[in-house]
Amino acid sequence: MPLDRLALQGLRNFSSLELSPGPRINVFVGENGTGKTSLLEGIHVLGMGRSFRTRQLRNAIAHDASELLVHGRLAGDPPVPMGVRRHREADELDMRLSGEKVGRVSDLVQTLPLQLINPDAFRLLEGSPSGRREFLDWGVFHVKHDFLDTWKRYRRALKHRNALLRHGRMQDASMASWERELAHWGNRMDELRRAWLDAFLPVFHETLDGLIKLPDLELRYARGWDRKRDFAQVLEQARDTDQQMGFTQQGPQRADLAIRLGRRPAIETLSRGQQKLVVSALKLAQGRLLERLTGLSCVYLIDDLPAELDEGRRRIFCEWLVHMRCQAFITSVDPGALMEQWDPGTPVSMFHVKHVEVGQGQLLPMDR
Template sequence: MSIHRLTIQGVRNLADTRFDPGPGINILSGDNGAGKSSVLEAIHLLALARSFKVSRTRTLIRQGVDDATVFAEFNNKTRIGVQRSRNGHHSIRINGEAVSAVSELAQRLPLQLIHSDSFLLLEGSPGHRRQFLDWGVFHQEDSFHTQWQNAQKSLKNRNSLLRSGRIERSQLAVWQREFITAAEQLDDLRKQYLEGFVPRFHQVLAALVDLPEVRIHYYRGWDKARPLAEVLEQQLERDLKLGYTQSGPQRSDMRIKVGAQAASDVLSRGQQKLVVCALKVAQSLHLQDVHHRPTTFLVDDLPAELDRHHIQKLGALMEGLTGQVFMTSVDPSLLKDFWQAPDQVRMFHVEQGQVRPANDLELPDE
């Protein structure tokens, strides 16, 4: 489903505004600080009840108001509203009904984001790559979220016992069995997902740039040659000293390499951005292939560190997505004239906190 009308209130430097995005490519242009990225933040709030810019989402709320609210009407008549308050509370309503689980929002509106922090997929901690991988599994396998919650709960209880100092082996055994069962399920789901995703990634990457040496290596979080139960027993004394569980799915990683080296150590900044874009687009296309589900794409400042040739290649891939795409750029001329279906591209100009349509890919007046 695609957003037919978007209403934004109380978000950063945006004035209370409403606009009607198109079902395909939507380009938001404007000066630095005009509010382009704030529009993307608002859509992110709509899908995940939080901002992508800061861990404390309350800074998203415009000064002088108590709440930030985003409301969307979709082309299939679905209505979703999300409100965040300064006290940290949030409210979610879908078709007028209150919803408590953010996961239901995420399930309804799969969202991908490409912005400056996306480089962390290559150069950041394993947690960033694990989050990327789990996005794909979450949207492909209905059982994933339950198994992930089971793993988190049993891991938390095992770690609590490890830190207690006076450990009851019978209690530890209960939570360890739960943890192992959930861990093995998560590992199976992640491996199954990667079997389908990796070929799609190489296909998309080849369409963007010639980097045949780039490979994805999956590490499950414990010795691949031994069962987790054996690993946990062997590491128990060390876990007791550290106060946490060293091995398990919480340590898994999707390592991206060029030959034997980490991609972030070998590739230029522009090449890294293309690899990140390929990962995100491939994940969305894979979801589209398997479940016929569209993804909403948020792309903040696409022209940064990419030349026009690669922007055009990426634009062609974006047009192949069945979901909506929202792109920002200071210079809209960099995102003109190469679209295969220009009638499906809508231009908007953001100025003084307002989002206004620009006609037929014409540049806004200076």
């Protein structure tokens, strides 16, 4: 379901801003520092309960405001209002869905599936495995309904085993039972991730192929422990070394999705533009698979789409977005760069973000 209303208060340079996004492609153009990324940040806060620019959401609160508030409405019958509020002094988020207070971010995530493509998305290639696990688990979470429960049970058992390790209670009777739990839920996580990946890979390669020819590019899943060994055995045999480290060293919490080109990590070879296309293909394929398996479409947040892409690639990227029938929020500093990409008939709403106009009031689409 697309967002048909968005209101931001006390976020970065916005004291108060309202807009009615179009159901499909929304383009925000404007000079540096006018608030384009902040707009995407607001939608991210609404759907994920956190910013993509700062770990501390309080840093996104406008300097002269005491709180930030993001409100959105998903089109539908009935429409679904969503809201997130964060007070400077409060430790907790106030999250609302259809007028009711909700306690878990996962409720927002499930209601408004988001995919973000921005310079941080390059971390999928160059960063630590945690970003790639997050990517993998986003997909599994949205299509396998027992994943969240499985993950929580696994985390609980992991916490208990780690506590026993730290306190040197290796012979404790509960150790074996927590290890059994850990092995059970760990194997289940691995199964769910694998099943999702089997469905994802063909969609990814098809999407990538449309953007750029990289026949040697490969995604390689590592489950977090030896491929040939049973997880329960691995845990039992690793007790001593785990105790020395003070935590459980192997398991699905260490899984990775290595992205390789031939025999090397892809990041060592790909140009910046090629990296952006690979990352974009990963993110576009997530949305395509979600749609295929659940009928839900996700909302794309794409910061500075034209950067690093040649004209032909921009066009193909935009064609995928149109083809997927998703809602997208795209920013650019260059108004010309995204004018001609769309086939006639594609519903595109263009917004010009200007300091004065967006600081307060309504942001209206401009004539194209």
